[in-house]
Structure formats: C-alpha cells, structure tokens
Amino acid sequence: MSLETTKQNSPAVPFNPQAPGYDANPYPMLDELRTKTPLVYWEQGRGWLLSRYEDAIAVLRDAKRFTPNRDMWEFASVLGNAAMIPELVELSRTGLFALSGSDHARVRKLVSPALTPRAIERLKPEVQALIDEVIDEAAVKGTINVVSDISDRIPARVIGSMLKIPKGRETLFQRFTEASIKNFLPGLLRPEEVEGLRADIREGIDLVRETIEDRRKNPLPDDILTTLIQTEEQGDRLSTNELLSLVAALIVGGFETTVHLIGFTTYNVLQRPELRAQLKTEPELLKNVIEEVLRFDNFGKVGVARYALEDVELSGQTIKKGQMVLILLNSALRDEAVFPKADTFDVRRNTNASIAFGHGVHYCLGANLARLEVQLAVDTLLRRYPDMQLVSPPTFAPHPVIRRMETLEVALRAQ
Template sequence: MSPDSTQSHPPTVSFSPDAPGFAANPFPVLEELRKAAPLSYWKEGRAWLVTRYEEALAMLRDSKRFSTNRAHWEFASVSGIAAIIPELAELNNAGLFALSGADHARLRKLVSPALTPRAIERLRPEVQAIVDEILDEVSGQDTVNVVSDIADRIPPRVIGSMLKIPKGRETLFNRFTEAAVKSFLPGLLRPEDVPALRADVQEGIALVRETIEERRRNPLPDDILTTLIQTEEQGDRLSTAELLSLVSSLIVGGFETTIHLIGFTTYNLLKRPELLAQVLVEPDLIKGVIEEVLRFDNFGKMGLARYALEDVEVGGVTIKKGQMILLMLNSALRDEAAFSQADVFDARRNTNSSIAFGYGVHFCLGANLARLELQVVMNRILERFPTMSLVKEPSFGPHPVIRKMESLEVQLRSR
C-alpha cells in the first residue's frame, strides 16, 4: 500500500542518487532535504527518506517496530541475490542481517567475544605485515591509484589471514570474497558473468566449510575462528551454517567499508595540508581523522534500510506496516541540530554521538576491525610516504548504495 492511499497529502520528494555529481558531493542535496522535507516519501525508490539525526537515531534504537529483515517489506520478492546465487542467499538467512528479536540476540551474544577491541587488537601484527607487503610492491612507483593499487587488495588478505585460510588456497578465497561482494549488487552484473561468479561462491563456501571442520579438530590459540567455534552460552554454540553465514557477512560488510574508508581518509587528509602536517607529528590523531571522515564525508549514497513492523507515526506522518525506511546517515551525520559546526571537518571533535556504524542491537560488530585496519593502513602510508600529494580529484563510478570512489591518483613522493 502506498502512502497516497493512507494520507491525503503525503510529503513526497524528487530524489536522484544517480544524478551526475551526487556521488562526489551529495551534501547540498541532503541539506536541502533536511530543511525542506526531513521525513518524506521517495516514490521511485518506494521508501521513506529519514534525513535528520533525531529521527534516524530513534529508529535505530527501536528494533521492536523497525526490522532490518527485507522479508518484511511490502514489495519483497524472490529476486536479487536469491535468484543469482541461491547458495549465498541461503547462508544469509542464518546471518545477523536477516535475524531479529531473540534469534538475533542469541547469535550476537555468541559472536561478540570474537570481535571485542581486545580480540581484534591481537590482529594488528598480521594486518601490519599485509599492509607493509602491499606498500613494498607499490613503493617503486611514482604515482598510484590508492583504491585499486592499495585499498582493494587489503580486505581479502586480512580476512583470509583472520580465518587462517590454508596456504595455497588464498587465491581461491580471494575469488570467493570478490564474488560474494559482487553478488550483492545484481544490477551491476552482466548475465554472462553469473556462471563463473556462482562457481567461485560454491568453491569458496566449500573451502570455508573445510576450514571450519579442520579448526574443530585442531583449534588454534588466539584465533578468531576457533573462538567462534568454541564460544558457548548456556550450552548453546554456533552451528556450521551460522559460522558460514558469519564469514559471508564479514566479507561483505568489511570489504566495502575498509576499501572506501582508505580512499576517503587519504583524500580528506591530502586536501588539508595543515591537518596532514599535524598527523605527521601526532600519529594518534589519525584515529580522530578516521572518525571525522565517517561523519563528515560518509561514503554512503543510500541509507540503512529498515522495514516497519506496524503502522508508526513519526514526525507527523504515518509510515505503514511493510514500508521501507532509508535512514540517510550521510545526512544525519551533517545535521546542525546534532553536531556543532557540522559542515566543518574537525579531527578533534567528540564523536561519541556518531551513528556511522549504526546503534544499539544492530551496531556493526565489524567496527573494531574496520578501525584497526584503517589506523594501521594510514599510519604505515604516512610513515613511508610523508610527502605524498594528490595528482587530481577522485573519480566515482556506478554503485546502488555507496559513493564508489574508483580512482584516487596520488604521487607518493614530492618531486
């Protein structure tokens, strides 16, 4: 049922996330939405747009009336990933993204010990070794594309290292990670690519299943997969299907986040020479830079999706049961009502109120890993190439939900 059938004058907006220039700078459009139509219906997207911080936070907190499960959407049907890669779709049904209520709480409680800040910190030497190896390979070049030459190559290596994928099987696992990410973007796939993509997913799932069974027989100390396997809560443990689903979620959730954070953080630093100079003498400031990039230049194009479980009145409008809501975090994080001087980049800002990684029961469990990777990557890049500079402004490519930075050309050393 559309909003027109429930309200005489529903607030509707014209919104074009694929318009030229939107990916490079969506913030003028988002500011206009916040002021003119902070909660409005986007007919083409069949979804409500929530652009202010107050309403976005309230909906993130309210898991009783708003679900993350697409199955509750009034237009839900068998499409997208289920039609292209049914094996991966089956895995996702047992994952954190699809579950809610008691099922979600149970799974999250079992998973959390493996992803605490202390557990993730143990990965720092491994991550640093991977980053150093990649930087060694590009160090002889005059200029690099930070996205393809550095950022794209880090997540699959890190995730493979976390899971202790057997030697000689890394290439297969990397193909699996790429296929898993691509399969979530069915609109960008060519039909002729689907058979090879599905084969990579099938082989990757078999590889991860073998790794899980091997780790059950031979647990390893200080190992995330072993921790997940052995974690127990009142006799309850994760099943193999749940473990496979978690690996899939880790790949998809951690892949894009890390890649784009590296690109956007590098870009924001290099276009602010004064800030770059401060970070070079105060390396710990990079933590504040990363948090401010997440807030100020959030790489999301669309919002976090929620689905109304009942009729809900918000901000004077009625959202009907089954309707989709897009929480536009890229707009909410620039809301002047929530952040003083919201349009100013401040690396020393108190970001305790940031919702860049979500909030509450659906706060991103991979946030600690993403932060660790970014801190290591940026610190190592700046240590090795302190005089690097932008060659030109970044370019952006098509993507349904992310401001996809395709190219960021950087000169590694000053001439």
C-alpha cells in the first residue's frame, strides 16, 4: 500500500491540535479520536495517530521494528520549521534519542550511572538551594507568574550547577540554554532572531566543550560530568561529541519537562482545595500528585514519534516501512481500559502503568531529575505560602507539539 493509497483510504480524523481551546482542554477531542479512530492516518501530520494505551505500549516496547530517529526534525518540518541551527542538528545526530540498536544501548549503558535515583538524590541539597534562590527572587512581587518567575528559571540553573559551569560564565550558559529552547519553537522565530541564537549556541557549545576538557584533566568528586567522562564499559568511553550531545539533550528535554510539570502540578493542586488540605497533613502525597498530573493532565500535544523500520501490522492497519507513528500519550493515559475512572483526578491511584516518560529501551533517563526538581519546587511553594491562591486560569502560547503554558498567575498570600 503506497503513501497515496494510505491517504485515500483514511477516514476523516477528528483531530486538530491547533483548534481553539485544545491547549486548555484537549480531552473531548482525544476521547472522540480514541473511540472512533484509535489508529488512523493523519494527513496534516504525515503520520499515523495512535491513541489507545494497548497500541501505545506495543510500539514503545518494540525497539526492533520502531525507532525514534529523526522525529524532532521531521515533525518540526510538518507543522512549521524550527530554526534548524546546524550546530544543534549536528549534535542531535550523536544524541541518545536519535540512536537505536547497539549504538543506543552502548551510550545508554555509559550514561545511566550518572542519572540513577541514588545519583540524583545526592543533588537534592544543591537543587533545593537553587529553588530557594529562585523563589526568593520572585516573592518580592507578591503576585507571580509561576511559569516565567519560577519554573522557567529553575532548569538552566540546575543543569549549570550539575555541570559545575565555571564561575563568571553562568550568564553565557543561561543564554545558550535559552537559545537552544527557542530553536525548538517551530514557526515562532523571526528570521532576524536566528543569527543571534546561532551565536549564543556556538559560544555555549564552546563553553561546554572547554568544561568537558577541563574536567578530563581535573576530575571532581560527586560530579555528574566527571562521572560521565570516567564511566567505562569494556574499555569504551563517551566521546566529546557524545558528551556535548548529552548536555544538549539535558537542556532541551530537561527544560521543557520540568517547566511544564511545575506549572501543571501547581495548577492542579491550587484548583482542588481538598487536595491542598490533604497535602498539608500528608506532604509525602506530593509524589503521587506529580504522577497523577503526568497521567491526568499531560502537557504533550501531539505525542512522541516513532518510525517503522519495516512493514508492521497493528490493530488491523498496515504501517509501511518509513512511516511515522505519533503516540498520543495524553490520550493513552486517559484510556479507561487501563485507568478506571480515567477522567477523575485520583491522588491515590496506582500509576505503575504510566508511560508519561516513555517505556522500554527509550525510557527517559532524565525522569528522576525532572521529578526531583518538580517535587522540590512545588513543595517549597506550598510550605512557604500555604494560603497562595490562583488569580486566573492559565493561558497557553502557540506551540506545535506541547500544550505550552504561558501564564499561571498566583497570589502568594491571601488577598
């Protein structure tokens, strides 16, 4: 079956992630898609939409027949071109997410020791100090935008601290981080912005390269970059380009996940007085809250991409070799077949089946770090400002692949 035949045989798809109101509440549209056309070819996105949990887990587990390679670049070209700064494109080619098979297994095995739960837990005092600093800076306003005043400011500082970027060069690393993120805002960049971003990215890559070389000569104890440099598997180590790619992946992946999860978790807590009351008496429940937010109000918009390495039969459809599958995690995580009363926010729900951070060999290595940052940030806000209140519902900025929360206004003290 040719691509053209696939298009001709595709029924109308009740899916438009750019529709007004989708960012605020995508679930009616996703429910209709999951019920009527759970696996269907979507012409606008040039790929198959997969909305049921059973199909999602099948594809995520199947690393032999599906690969994540090329997804961010190809999908960006579908819904509006990113700046495609060559230096970042080149880094992506040796990045963990772009690799598959033995290459992926090799790099993942070398990276894993630096990102285990125990390794990340050792960062807790350092991350807490940075979060306290960010909140102190924002609190003078009284009424804050949780997104721009809190969550946007945390990931770059945490990653810079983890890498122990040299004193006096933190501002350059911050610019590098911001430029890397802006590069992944397809269609939202003005042409005149691109060259400035490219300059910041070039300088940032040089800075990280210099930091890596310095750390090779002067290793530090309990240092994530030293761990990555020194980790060895049967005589094999990570190259400088692979280390640079991992830092870029930490910035892009860690930034978006942390920023949005802080915002969505804060919003879901503040709009539920009974949940706030529970957290005051059982603060340890915050971990459960974060997992349920990932399931109930996932900030993904069009899912994660996989490419078929061969023709694959799935749920009565033939996915041809080379075709893209978009796994709608936000739909799969509301699938009643796996999550009873899926449209109810249940803080005591068993979320062991959650695939919010992926599944199988491509499970997100940064999940532990993201969870730590979100837990500490939201817990600190709730402890320091137990009477904080929502001022207005969140607003969302245009973005092709993420429900990108732009504002979440909160009064830190009761008005």
